[in-house]
Structures are given as structure tokens and as C-alpha cells.
Amino acid sequence: MIEVKDLVKAYSDTTVVNIPSLHIAAGETIGLVGNNGAGKTTLFRMLLDLVRPTKGAVTSKGIAVAHSDAWKHYTGSHLDESFLIDYLTPEEYFKFIGDLHGLSTGDIQERLQPFTDLFNGEILQQRKYIRDFSKGNQKKVGIAAAALSHPELLILDEPFANLDPSSQIRLKNLLRSLHEQYGMTMLISSHDLNHVTEVCKRIVILEKGQIVQDMQTTENTLQALEAYFTV
Amino acid sequence: MFGTLLNLQLKQARRSPAYQKSLVVNIILGFFIIYFALLFLSLGFFGHKILSEIYPDQSPLVSFNSFLLIYFLIDLVSRFMLQDLPVLAIQPYLHLPVKRNKLVHFVLLRSIPSVFNLLMLLVFVPFMFRAVVPEHGTGIALVWLTSLLLLTFINNFILIYFKRQLTSNPKLTLLLALAVGGLMLLDYLHVLSLRQFSVAAFGALLQQPWLVVVPLLGLIGVYLLNYRFLMQHLYPEEIYVKKVSAVEGNDMAFLNRFGDTGKLIALELKLIWRHKRPKSMVMISAFLLFYGLIFYTNKVYLEGWGMLIFVGIFVTGSPMFNYGQFVPAWQSAHYDALLTRPITTYQYVKAKYLMFIPSILLVTVLTLPYALFGSKVLLINLASCLFNMGVNSIVVLYFAALNKDRLDLSNGSAFNWQGVGASKFVMMLPMILGPVALFLPFSFMDIPQWGIFAIALAGALGLIFHRQLLQLMAKRLEERKYTLAAGFRQH
Structure with missing residues (x-):
């Protein structure tokens, strides 16, 4: 699905991302963990062609993301608030995104159905603009919009941050069921080692822009991660 | 204390961006x-x-x-x-x-x-x-x-x-x-x-x-x-005077006929309506309609041509100039969203273009009463309208690719210099001086009417080739998108 080759991003003399090779197969769920400044978000931005790599390239289904818009049709993403159009109501926003993917109003409603628990009655029919929602609820809107088109590839940056405990658990279940039902390839970064190991079958640790570990999730992964991050 | x-x-003022x-x-x-x-x-x-x-x-x-x-x-x-x-x-x-x-x-x-x-x-x-x-x-x-x-x-x-x-x-x-x-x-x-x-x-x-x-x-x-x-x-x-009132979402169904470009226009109209700064900019544009009165009531200007061309360009293009000078920075808060969604840059540029054209036409119609000051004023304003639609709309989009400062939309636009860069002043020059330069040779030959015709012709040519021009502008914006996106992320 995604192929990263010799990817380097450097600002003047500091290298923030340096990944010789990373292969993501279709249907994989990958958790990206690492401390602040490890380069997770920059890597995501390069995957989404929002930052120009200093060297190397990212290809999606064999086509370089920088040279084509094709990936936009099968990739859903939510990194931060700048992915939201915050002066719309959530309904308008979902409609806008749905329209871009050729979904009818009925489709949108149906696809938002699984989000009912996560939304907890606080998102739809609130007669508020997205900018007036709390950070946590904005995040829910962003995640739902990213998943709305049932993309083949879903990229989420810190989806569990700012969510209350119940919402975190609901989101975890939701992501797992989206993966099972539609075989979505997922790329999720998180500081919550517990959740990310439960959702993802493969964990990649990033440190100072480099991949230091790449492992399949087993029952020992959580302990291994905790050991790794204990300094 | x-x-x-x-x-x-004082520190806050001095250190503000x-x-x-x-x-x-x-x-x-x-x-x-x-x-x-x-x-x-x-x-x-x-x-x-x-x-x-x-x-x-x-x-x-x-x-x-x-x-x-x-x-x-x-x-x-x-x-x-x-x-x-x-x-x-x-x-x-x-x-x-x-x-x-x-x-x-x-x-x-x-x-x-x-x-x-x-x-x-x-x-x-x-x-x-x-x-x-x-x-x-x-x-x-x-x-x-x-x-x-x-x-x-x-x-x-x-x-x-x-x-x-x-x-x-x-x-x-x-x-x-x-x-x-x-x-x-x-x-x-x-x-x-x-x-x-x-x-x-x-x-x-x-x-x-x-x-x-x-x-x-x-x-x-x-x-x-x-x-x-x-x-x-x-x-x-x-x-804090902010008041969250219940809002109704709406669909602007009539724009659906224009496909995805129509959706982008609807999005932008909502942006204008739901933020203080673009809204007050619309108000200012409305006031600028009366700008002509300053000049048309003065005999000295009314007898010449140059000043009237300037006024004509300025009046018929004021909403486009006001709004266009900050394209695409209006969307700086959600530029990443537009870049990661299936929207082509050409569609994006075309949506802007299709907002400029009706605004120019509307203003031109509203300023038709200026014809009372003479058929010369009418002639110049119509030529200016064409020039704004054909040429200046493209110039605005050309300079748009330089707007890499994030724009704060929550404050009014009067006396608001946030996000105003030198390019704003530079862009005004070709748009105002261009038509005057076109006009001058004819003026020297003592056939000023032909000069006005040349201005109109330039506009018409721009309209005929708008697709090619828009494609060029889209390409330019595409090349600059990393710079723009990085600039917009800086708060």
C-alpha cells in the first residue's frame, strides 16, 4: 500500500525524519509511537504530501504521492484541527466531505451510524459550528470525517488524546471493527501505549526521526514498550 | 501595578506578529x-x-x-x-x-x-x-x-x-x-x-x-x-461578548449545479458569512461603491481620462481586490484539509474565479447609475469591468501564491493589518497601472476612445483564454503549496 524509501526531512541542519525504508502492506494496522519531537507528525505530513521531503519519496499504490492526486480518493486522514473546516456545523462538514466522495445524504447517515456511541449525543444536531465544540468533540468530528468515505488507508495522529476514558474505549472498539469490516489499512500514532497495542497489529517506534524498532504485536509488546520508554 | x-x-503589542x-x-x-x-x-x-x-x-x-x-x-x-x-x-x-x-x-x-x-x-x-x-x-x-x-x-x-x-x-x-x-x-x-x-x-x-x-x-x-x-x-x-447562538446549517442547493467547484464556492460563501473579518470586508466593499462620487463630482477629473480609468477599475473591482488579496490565506486554518481531500488545485482556483466574476458583474450593475455623469463614465466602467474580469482576476490569483501568512478571521478588517504583507501593495500596481499603460499610447495619438476599447479588448481576451490562464495559476499554486501550508501552520 505505502512504500517509503530513503525519506529524509531536514530543517537547516537538524534532521527530523530519516527513514531508509518502510513498507506498509494493505490491511495492516500500524501503531506509531515515540516521544515528542520523534518526527511522527512530520512523517504523516510527508505521507499526505503536506511537507516536501528533503530527500526520498513516498509512494502510495506505486504512485508517488507528490505527483498525483489519486491517493486522495482512498486515503482518509485527521492530524489536527487544521483538517477541520471549523466554521461549518458537523453536519455541513460531513456533507461536504461526503459530496467530495460522491456519497448521498443517506450514505452519510448510514456511515455515521457506528459513530453513535462515540458521539455520545454531543456532535449531531447541536446547532453549533465546529469551532465552538470542545477539543475532544472536534477530534471526534475529525475522525468520523476521515473514516466517512471508508478509505482504504486511514491515517490518524493522536486519536485518543483529549478524549474522555469512555470515548477512548469506544474509539478503540470502533477502529477495530472498521478494520475488521472493511479491511482498512490504518496508521495511528499515539502516546497511549495501552490503546495502540490493542488496536494495532504492528508497532513502530520512532526516535529522533529514525525507526528504532518495528515489531508485530504480541501479548508481551506492551511490557516491551513500557520497558523501552522507561528511562 | x-x-x-x-x-x-506594550510588550504584547510589540511582540505581536x-x-x-x-x-x-x-x-x-x-x-x-x-x-x-x-x-x-x-x-x-x-x-x-x-x-x-x-x-x-x-x-x-x-x-x-x-x-x-x-x-x-x-x-x-x-x-x-x-x-x-x-x-x-x-x-x-x-x-x-x-x-x-x-x-x-x-x-x-x-x-x-x-x-x-x-x-x-x-x-x-x-x-x-x-x-x-x-x-x-x-x-x-x-x-x-x-x-x-x-x-x-x-x-x-x-x-x-x-x-x-x-x-x-x-x-x-x-x-x-x-x-x-x-x-x-x-x-x-x-x-x-x-x-x-x-x-x-x-x-x-x-x-x-x-x-x-x-x-x-x-x-x-x-x-x-x-x-x-x-x-x-x-x-x-x-x-466576553462572544455569544454562541444556535445556528442552522444550510445547503445552498443552487450551487450544486456547478459540481465540486460549486461546493467549494458554497464553502467559501459560508466562510465569508460566518467570520467577522471577511464580513466586514464585504461591508467596506459596499461603501467603496460610493468612491466614484469623489471623482465624478469634480469637473477636473471628469474632463480627463486617466483618473476615470483608475476609478473605474477600482470601483468595479473593489470586492475582488478586497477579498482576493488574501486568497488563499482566508482558508489558512484548514488549508491542510483542502490539500488532503480529493480537490484539484484547478477546481480550487476555478472556484475563486467563479466568485470574482459575479462580484464584478454585480458591482458593475450597481454602479450603472454613475452613467448620469456622462456616457464617458459608463464606457470606462464597462471597459474596466471587462478588464477586471479578464485580466485582473488572473493577476489576483497570481499574487495569491505569495500569501503565506496565516490570517486571523475573528477580528474585523478595518485597521486590521494582521497578515498584510508587502505583496498586497505590489499587486495593486499592475492592476491599476496596466489599463492606464494600455490607454496611454492611444491618448497620445489623440484617440482616447480607442484606448478604452483596447482595455476592453484585453479583458475580453483574458475571458476567452480563461481556462488556459487558470491552469497556469493552478500550476503556480501547486508548486507553492508546501510553502503556503507551512506558513499557514505557524500561529
């Missing part, structure tokens, strides 16, 4: 400030001459006084539209051990040294020396000036009090504007003489200077009103 607070405020602009912008800004300052000063210096020419049968001071009441009413209305509240500045101190009354006094007194309060001094002071001092002596002249200042401050505090009470409700502002306009109309129709009342009031002041206590008491009154209100409501949620 006051000193510390003031010091922090808006202040740290490029040298070019500061120079141009400085030029504008000096220009307007000189304008007001000369108004003050020569005011008495102008007034005695217009109203030869009364002293210039009486004429001046007669307009003061109307002036203060207009001042109040314009404050409602332009002035903002400095109240939020004290929010970071509310939880600290600082006396509440000090904070309130600080925020109220801080509102006095502002452009709104001190600008008119540039007129009042020279006028006082030229017209009031010779007639009534220095002492009384100073009393006169003091009372004008006090009235200005009263307006300042009335605004602060009511703007907080009513929140910034545009309907009420409009109502107030209509009320003042109505009073002026009544005055004009001699039903109710505001001017006579004004003369009587300020005349009495000149005869009996102790009357200055009246505005003084008024000022103390509104100050205390504000002080008491703020002391009782010193909670961020109560002084």
Missing part, C-alpha cells in the same frame, strides 16, 4: 499615516476659511459648532462599527493577587489613548488657534477644546458600555445608524434643527465657560457606569 500592567501591554512586519509595509503604513495626519491638520488650519466661504453670513466658529452635534453622533455610530473592546486583555490577571478595582480602572483608562479618541485633535487644535482664540481668547478656547475632548471620551465610554450590553449586534448598529441618519434628514428638511441646537449648546459654552462641568459630569457618569458594571461582571464568560 499600573506601570507593570502597562509595560506588559502583526507588529513585526517587513520594513516595506512599515514604510508604506508610515506614509499613509503621515498623509492622513496632514490631511486632517490642513482641514484644521484652513477650516475657518472653507467654512466662511460656504457660510459667508456667519462666523466660521458658529458654522463649526453647528456641525459638532452631528459629528459626535456619527462618531458614536462609526465607533460601534469599528472600535473594539480591550476588556479581554485583563483575563490573564484575574486569578492573580491583583486588586479587582485596579484591573477595572486599568482596562477603562487604557481605552482612552486610541486613534478614535485622539485623531480629531488634529482638526480641533489648529482650528482652535485659528478661529476660537482670536474670537474668544485663549482661556475660553481651551475650555471649548476640553469640552470637545470630554464629549469624545463620553462617546468612548458609551460605546464600551453598550457594546458589551448589546453584544456586537449588527442589527442594532444599523438601527442606530438609521436613527442618526433620520435625525440628519430631519435637520436637512428643517423639521428639527440639530444644527441650531448644536450652535445654541456650544455657543452657551463659549459665553459661560463654567458649563464645561456638564460634559465633565457626563463623563464621570458613564465612567462610573462602566466601572460598576465591570466590577460586578468580572468573569471572563460575562465580559
